[in-house]
Structures are given as structure tokens and as C-alpha cells.
Amino acid sequence: MNSADQASHAEHVSAEVVVELESCAAQDAHAVFSALRTSFSSDRAADDVPEEMAGPGATVWTSTFDVSERKAEAEPRRLTAPVIVSLQGGYWAVDQLVKGLKPAFAVQILGMAAGDQEKEVELRLETR
Numbered sequence: 001m002n003s004a005d006q007a008s009h010a011e012h013v014s015a016e017v018v019v020e021l022e023s024c025a026a027q028d029a030h031a032v033f034s035a036l037r038t039s040f041s042s043d044r045a046a047d048d049v050p051e052e053m054a055g056p057g058a059t060v061w062t063s064t065f066d067v068s069e070r071k072a073e074a075e076p077r078r079l080t081a082p083v084i085v086s087l088q089g090g091y092w093a094v095d096q097l098v099k100g101l102k103p104a105f106a107v108q109i110l111g112m113a114a115g116d117q118e119k120e121v122e123l124r125l126e127t128r
Contacts, residue, residue: 014118015068017089017097021061024083029061032083032125035074035104040065040097067096074104076128084110085123094121101125 019036021029030049037046043064085101087094098121101107105125113120 014090015066015093015096017065017067017087017093019063019065019097020086020088021083022086023058025080026059028079028081028083031077031079032085032101032105033061033063035077036063036065036097036100038072038074038104039070039100040067041069041071042066065097067093067100070096070100074100077104079105079125079127083125085125086120087123088120089118091119094119098123104128 019033021032026049033042033044034046036042037044087097089097098107098109101123106128108124108126110122110124112122
């Protein structure tokens with residue numbers, strides 16, 4: 001592949017990853033999202049703090065991160081309990097997001113579903 005082909009290929013690779021957190025405390029969701037916002041651009045503002053919702057059913061927090069440029073390394077964050085995180089995006093993008101989580105949390109990969117262009121990864125995050 002020549003450099004023109006590589007540049008064209010890079011433009012077509014999605015750098016966005018959808019991050020879902022389910023059934024965790026709002027402060028833990030905030031810790032995960034704020035760590036990710038330190039490293040990557042997000043579709044949510046920094047002051048957009050997750051809030052508990054009253055009523056039956058599980059609360060799911062979702063945000064999309066653009067991993068095309070890493071801004072900074074996140075500092076370790078404290079969680080009140082382990083958090084299960086689902087990531088969905090292109091192979092390269094998901095791998096970059098996982099790398100961005102590792103300075104902030106102990107990261108364990110629980111499972112992965114692979115497709116042609118995208119993969120979904122389930123992680124368990126804990127305080128380092």
C-alpha cells in the first residue's frame with residue numbers, strides 16, 4: 001500500500017467508540033467518563049455529570065469518544081465498586097480507548113464479539 005492509499009484508508013476508518021455503563025453508581029460513571037474525557041474528545045460536555053434516575057429498571061449511561069487524537073493521560077480514579085463497560089467501534093478505535101483507560105483503572109477484558117468492521121468489548125474496571 002502506498003502513502004496515498006494509506007491516507008485514503010485512514011480517512012475511512014472510524015475513530016469513534018460508543019461507551020456504555022450500566023447498573024453502576026452515578027459517581028462511578030462520572031469517574032469513567034471524566035477519565036476518558038481527559039484523553040479523548042467526547043460528545044458530552046465536561047460539566048455533563050451522570051445523575052441517578054428514579055424508577056424501575058437499570059440506568060444506562062452512554063457517551064461517544066473520538067480517539068483519533070490522544071490529548072493527555074488520565075490519572076488513576078477511584079471507583080466505589082467494579083464497573084462493567086461495553087465498548088463498540090472499529091478495531092483500532094476500541095483498542096485505543098482501552099489503552100486510554102489503563103492509566104486510570106485496572107482493566108480486565110471479559111469478552112469480545114468481532115464483526116467485519118467493528119468489535120464490541122466488555123470490560124471490568126476497578127480502582128488500581
